[in-house]
Amino acid sequence: MKILYHHRVASKDGQYVHIEEIVGALRELGHEVIMAEPASINNKDFGKSSGLVKNIRTLLPGFVHELMEFIYSFFDYVKLVRLIRKHRPDCIYERYNLFFPSGIWAKKRYKLPLLLEVNAPLYAERSQHDSIQLNKLADWSERYVWNNAEYVLPVTGVLARKVIEKGVAKDRIVVIPNGINFNKFVADADRLSELAKSHRREYKLEEKLVLGFTGFVREWHRLDRVLEVIATNKDQNWHLFLVGDGPARADLEKTAQSLGIKDRMTITGIVGRDQMPGLVATFDIALQPDVVEYASPLKLFEYLALAKAILAPNSENICEILTDEKNALLFDIQQPTQFADQLYRLCSSTELRDRLGGAAFDTIENQKLYWRHNAEKIVQLFGHKIDGTALDQKLFSLSDENKNSQVKN
Numbered sequence: 001m002k003i004l005y006h007h008r009v010a011s012k013d014g015q016y017v018h019i020e021e022i023v024g025a026l027r028e029l030g031h032e033v034i035m036a037e038p039a040s041i042n043n044k045d046f047g048k049s050s051g052l053v054k055n056i057r058t059l060l061p062g063f064v065h066e067l068m069e070f071i072y073s074f075f076d077y078v079k080l081v082r083l084i085r086k087h088r089p090d091c092i093y094e095r096y097n098l099f100f101p102s103g104i105w106a107k108k109r110y111k112l113p114l115l116l117e118v119n120a121p122l123y124a125e126r127s128q129h130d131s132i133q134l135n136k137l138a139d140w141s142e143r144y145v146w147n148n149a150e151y152v153l154p155v156t157g158v159l160a161r162k163v164i165e166k167g168v169a170k171d172r173i174v175v176i177p178n179g180i181n182f183n184k185f186v187a188d189a190d191r192l193s194e195l196a197k198s199h200r201r202e203y204k205l206e207e208k209l210v211l212g213f214t215g216f217v218r219e220w221h222r223l224d225r226v227l228e229v230i231a232t233n234k235d236q237n238w239h240l241f242l243v244g245d246g247p248a249r250a251d252l253e254k255t256a257q258s259l260g261i262k263d264r265m266t267i268t269g270i271v272g273r274d275q276m277p278g279l280v281a282t283f284d285i286a287l288q289p290d291v292v293e294y295a296s297p298l299k300l301f302e303y304l305a306l307a308k309a310i311l312a313p314n315s316e317n318i319c320e321i322l323t324d325e326k327n328a329l330l331f332d333i334q335q336p337t338q339f340a341d342q343l344y345r346l347c348s349s350t351e352l353r354d355r356l357g358g359a360a361f362d363t364i365e366n367q368k369l370y371w372r373h374n375a376e377k378i379v380q381l382f383g384h385k386i387d388g389t390a391l392d393q394k395l396f397s398l399s400d401e402n403k404n405s406q407v408k409n
Helices: 014-028 039-043 051-059 062-087 102-110 122-129 135-148 157-165 189-202 224-232 249-258 273-280 298-305 338-348 350-366 371-387 400-405
Strands: 002-006 032-036 091-095 114-118 151-154 209-216 238-245 265-267 285-287 309-313 329-331
Touching: 002 014, 002 062, 014 032, 014 091, 014 298, 014 371, 032 062, 062 102, 062 135, 091 102, 091 371, 102 114, 102 135, 114 135, 114 371, 122 135, 151 157, 151 371, 189 273, 209 224, 209 273, 209 298, 209 338, 224 238, 224 249, 224 338, 238 249, 238 273, 249 265, 273 298, 285 338, 298 309, 298 350, 309 338, 309 350, 329 338, 338 350
Parallel strands: 002 032, 002 091, 091 114, 114 151, 209 238, 209 285, 238 265, 285 309, 309 329
Antiparallel strands: none
């Protein structure tokens, strides 16, 4: 099968992990994937965002850069036409973006089935954070794209409900959460164990209980709570290890200084994706301190695959994957002291950490949370639309642990 993969991601950040992993999994299954993406993406390194986009949004009035986003679709449509004529793909797989109807235009012109991966309700998200000014155009573009795809693939059941609210029929929605690359995170446990030992020596983490977090550190993650727990238990050798960087870094460093535990926190700064498995392997406890309500956090699956004892909020999207006291400890986000209480429990009990970590690892296999498994679903959906192939119900069935991810009206 020839698949045209269409996206507008202009930076090699966390978004691009999903793109590379799905493309790689589709190719491993023997399918040809043609990329329709911004030319500049090939000049970017992981962790580096598009400065041009940032400057446009900062310097120009909101309605101007929104209009430019929409106008870009016309140029993108021309590129799609050229690629379709050259490669004759069987179908289009698209990562959804706002003001981006060009994939649907191409799909309609060439009568190609299109699957739409949705990671966020971008109109609502940007309205909340960026104050969308071309509201009617933004809302129309989202509804138009979502309702004209053969299938919409949200990453959580929570997000699926938001898709339904925009008029998409429930039978055209398939929830496919993020996943893990078996070869990078599961297959070579001995190598990862050696990397973890090496990183512990490098960052002076030997003999310490490592409380780890990966990603872009923002204020709303409230990692200051971790520092407060460490400060309250100075007689314990507990250490906060942040793999990443972000705007909250300076405040965290000030907090650690004021609490007298500056030596109890290490921040790596931005690291390459290839380094992530070995660094996460150093963790004794893996922190998911907060989460966007509809997200499927990549770090969560990495924590699971590396058999980490996880502390996470009891939000609905997290509960699609995790069960309190079974494969993680969850805390009530409405109860101010629960995060600290649950973290203390994890820090104080080796038995609890080992039990939860073992169950976390089993969750990956029980729920088939692999990129390859996601690619198999995508291929099945395309086959169903292209030649009427019956869907393998076992491939789409939910395990007992994953029942909560069903789409509910």
